[in-house]
Amino acid sequence: MTVAQTTKYVIKYKLNGERRFEFAQLADGTEEQAKAALDAIHRxxxxxxxxxxxxxxL
Incomplete structure (x- = not known):
């Protein structure tokens, strides 16, 4: 079994117009991965x- 290498990223975004941020472990920090992580949080x-x-x- 291969384990994917991840890096800790900060995702800055707006939730209903209000500025927010979350930390997430992502494979390569693409906006698509960030959106998927945020969708999981706010599902x-x-x-x-x-x-x-x-x-x-940092």
Missing amino acids: DTDDVISDIAVSKA
Whole structure:
């Protein structure tokens, strides 16, 4: 079994127009991966996620 290498990223985004951020372990920090992580966090709501920006956490 091969384990995927991940890196800790900070995801900055807006949730219903309010600035927020989350940390996530992602394979390569693409916006698609970040969106999937945010969808998993906010999966049971009708919240609007926008303005996604991803960068490596310090």
